[in-house]
Amino acid sequence: MPIIELKNLVKRYGSFKVLHGINLKMVENEFTVFVGPSGCGKSTTLRMIAGLETVTAGDITINGNSIINLEPKSRDLAMVFQDYALYPHMNVAKNMSFALRLQRAPKAEIKQKVEAVAETLGLTDFLHRKPGELSGGQRQRVAIGRALIRDSGTFLFDEPLSNLDAKLRGKMRAELALMHQRVNKNMIYVTHDQIEAMTLADRIVVMHGGHIQQHGSPQELFNEPCNKFVAGFLGSPPMNFLDGDVISKNGVVCVEGDGFIVAVSDEKGKALNEQKSKQITIGVRPSDLTYSEEKQALSNFALRVVVSEYIGTQSVLLTKCFTQDVSVELKSDQILPKNKILNFTALADKVHLFDRVTEIAI
Amino acid sequence: MDVVKKINKFTPYMLLAPAGIILLLALLYPIGYMVYASFLDWSPSQHIGQAEFIGLRNYINLWNDAAFFESFGVTLKFAFFVVVLEMIIGVGLALLLDREIRGMSVLRVIFILPMMIAPIVVGLMWRYMYHPTVGVFNRTLKEWGFESIPWLSDSGWAFYGVIIADVWQWTPFIFILALAAMQGLPRSALEAAELDGAGEWQKIVHIKLPLMLPVLIITLLLRLIDAFKVLEVVLIMTNGGPGLSTEILALRIFRTAQEFQELGYSAAMSNILLILLMLLTIAMFVYNKIQENRASKMCAMIEKG
Incomplete structure (x- = not known):
């Protein structure tokens, strides 16, 4: 599995600096959660890793090789978006198999992979439905299925549960934790919800104002926060x-x-x-x-x-x-x-x- | 109590009635007049009451009128060519210009200018540009050492000349609608496609065009309806000539009434055109209805979970 490293990563929109030099090394098979209030730069960081935002300064490396000049498709990443980003005109099977079809994978292989992923996500009965005919939770599953089927080294999640209601969010959270145990890949997850961060993460990265405040295991951050912001952000009710x-x-x-x-x-x-x-x-x-x-x-x-x-x-x-x-x-x-x-x-x-x-x- | 209820129920309709009646009269009177006129042998010098009622003879004559069919054919050919060309160029331009470049808003305004010019002016402009000796096209060709082209005086070239002018004027219409549709596309779906490995071209074919399709179909039908009615530009540029090579239906109707003084006969032609356009309009409504039904069905399904 790839090792991703952020080196002095800076992002600037015009004169507005969003990220002030981020340094982080993500270990193999680690579930890393970026957490922070809105506007802290966590989504921007993720989108820069995905290649959807340009890098102003600094570097992102995968296994030591810089990827900042690579197209998103060449980075061996799969991403789940906040609004699911499904293709509205394609049914569930077509949505999940889009990447494979672009690679011109053999039909039989596509079919087998789609069925296997649909099986694990409980989508078998919905393969012929369009996204518009699915509930929020089902759409979320399709989005995850579309990422899973690609078999990429790293999964990126951009606030994937924030559009779901509280009950479903709890359920999907448990499913994500289970999925991480099963597929054993790098996962980089962005959320503003500290409970999601605490429950899912191997390592939490707390961000605020474009800086990493602290990173470490949930226990470390909870018991030994390095500053008042981290102390107040993690834990409910707050400190x-x-x-x-x-x-x-x-x-x-x-x-x-x-x-x-x-x-x-x-x-x-x-x-x-x-x-x-x-x-x-x-x-x-x-x-x-x-x-x-x-x-x-x-x-x-x-x-x-x-x-x-x-x-x-x-x-x-x-x-x-x-x-x-x-x-x-x-x-x-x-x-x-x-x-x-x-x-x-x-x-x-x-x-x-x-x-x-x-x-x-x- | 009952009476009050009844009055209450009818009040809104009573208040709407005057406007409704005026609207109906304004719409139905001219159309009814035209339909009625198509059953008459009527010349402009006669009062409509003096015209002779001849039943369906105008329509029967139309059926046997080779010139009418030729102009009908020219209209179909014209509408087909201009709409296909305008769709391809308009959508293509929209695909190219749908990005953040400095000065893009100015460029967009320039692109849609032709649509804002009165058709008569467009006709005159192009007639001068096509002028065999002093027109800009032939002068340029001559300067570059090519033979000059008989733009409007050759029956083959004239048809293309008219098409070029119409494409020039109406491509912007498709361009702005396509651009609006494109800017309404879900950005994240396109980003997802990028991560899924789609190149620019694959994004267009697999994501952008299919998602724009509903808007494009409506645009196409609107343009088609308009293309069937085109008159001024052709009237000014060629007046239907040479021969009947550019005599589109609207022009033939105009000339039948104006030059041949056969009002009943031209009314019959108008009716045929009207029926054709009505079919297209109905097709558009049906398509819209299907889309709406599908959308509401989806919503219902989602609510059920």
């Missing part, structure tokens, strides 16, 4: 951020702000002492906050519950910590009174620290 200052209490390094105080781990305490700026933003995930009947001297959040959102086993409490919003995720059977100030606590190693100015993790 809470509270501003505070570094103080020393009974010889322990703490961060204190309006309505909270947390002791930090020794390691982070050392880092904090070396840090010039003492203005800190702490980050705590809603699931890392727990209710405590007694006020803990070195880890306490005084929160006033405003709303409780019941979502089944878990409930999300929207609370106020002095004036700042904090959400807490709890088991639903733990019922807490509203509009009273309650004490919550968090483990020291679950507290993330960020420089308030640079937003970089400490």
Whole structure:
């Protein structure tokens, strides 16, 4: 399987710079997910790999060879588009076999391949339908089938699930994960949905403002975000951020702000002492906050519950910590009174620290 | 209560009625007049009441009129040639010019200019350009050392001369419609085709043209209907000559009424042309209806899941 590498990749539209020099190496058979808010340059990156956008500067290599001057068809890629991009005038079989027919593959081979792919995707009964006669989920499958049949080394997905309803999206997500296990190819996937990224990816690439913020396994990014943006982008409900200052209490390094105080781990305490700026933003995930009947001297959040959102086993409490919003995720059977100030606590190693100015993790 | 309901129900129709009646009269009166006239032996000096009713004799005469059939043939040949040429050139130009190039919008305006010139002016322009001695074509040919061509005075050349003028004027019509259709094509489908390995030519043949087909068919029928009615340009350029070589049907109808003073006979010819055009129009509506039905069927199927 090919190894794709992006080297200092830059894209500019007129004077507007969309990508500011991206460097990334995608390992064999890896499911790489580019994730970020809209306009972060993730789709542009994918389209540049596909050859649908020109490269302003930098290089894209496959197995060490530059591909930026190759036609899309010579890059050994298959792509699934956000709007499926099926050929409206061709039926499902013709749509899937278009590439093979252009290559003038033998008829028997085409037929056999179409049937095999249709079988795996559950499209056998629809081979003679036109795209207009299919539901959204079926069209999506045809688009995937059209990519699968080509047997390319790399699959590109441009937000393939964003046009589906929530239920179908969950189902297709599972099918994609299954497909990756089965076909064992490079997959490069673009999405703005962090849940898709977390569930599908071997490696997540978080992009923002035309830069790669961080890349790594979902666990790495979730547990050790390198900056405030990545921390806030991954995880649902999102991480809470509270501003505070570094103080020393009974010889322990703490961060204190309006309505909270947390002791930090020794390691982070050392880092904090070396840090010039003492203005800190702490980050705590809603699931890392727990209710405590007694006020803990070195880890306490005084929160006033405003709303409780019941979502089944878990409930999300929207609370106020002095004036700042904090959400807490709890088991639903733990019922807490509203509009009273309650004490919550968090483990020291679950507290993330960020420089308030640079937003970089400490 | 019932009466009120009834009045309520009819009010919209009553309000629409005056406009409807005027429209019907304006449409039906001239057509009815023409149909009625086609059963008369009527010369311009007579009041229509004085004309003699001769039943179907005008139509029977038409059936035996070799000149009518010749001009009918010229019309068919003319319509066929111009529409085929205009479709090929118009769609071809649209395929070539459907891209982002600086100054393209200016170029597009220039391309559609001929369509905006009055047909009479187009006829005069081309007549001067075709002029045997001072016309630009023959002068140029002479300068390059070729024989001059009897553009409008030879019965073979005259037909092509008229076709060239019409193609010049009406290709832009197809060009702009084809261009609009092309710009409405799904971009991602074309990109998918690129990744699937289609070259420019394969994209045109397998994706662009099939997707543009509905628009192209309507365009073709519109042009065909128009080509059957062409009059001014030919009238000015050749007046049907030499011989009957460029005498298209509309021109023959005009001359029958104007020169031969046989109003009833020319009305009968007009009716034949009208029926022909009606068939084409009906074909267009049927095609549209089929497309709509197919689209609504698809929608229904999607909703069912």
